[in-house]
Amino acid sequence: MDLNKPHDSLTLVEQQELAVRLARSKEYGSPRRVWVEDGHVFVEGHDGEIMSMMPDVAIKMGRMLEEAGTDSLINRVMDDSRKLAEPDHNLRDND
Numbered sequence: 116m117d118l119n120k121p122h123d124s125l126t127l128v129e130q131q132e133l134a135v136r137l138a139r140s141k142e143y144g145s146p147r148r149v150w151v152e153d154g155h156v157f158v159e160g161h162d163g164e165i166m167s168m169m170p171d172v173a174i175k176m177g178r179m180l181e182e183a184g185t186d187s188l189i190n191r192v193m194d195d196s197r198k199l200a201e202p203d204h205n206l207r208d209n210d
Contacts, residue, residue, distance in 0.1 A: 144161030
């Protein structure tokens with residue numbers, strides 16, 4: 116499955132596969148610590164699970180996480196701004 120293409124262009128089978136994969140995802144809290152040892156980057160997750168990766172993977176993942184986090188924050192701010200700009204229909208109904 117090519118997740119780099121727009122989600123609305125995924126086939127029905129790819130959409131179903133993506134839904135199954137997302138349902139299995141787990142929320143990730145703040146890492147407890149990150150360290151380097153023997154040329155590998157180690158991350159201890161909030162749940163105590165430790166994962167390791169090569170330095171180039173850590174750099175790429177860090178950049179991807181930064182970009183996705185920024186996009187998510189911008190989307191949240193935009194959604195909040197839209198909600199504030201929408202007229203309150205309940206006020207008009209009570210007049």
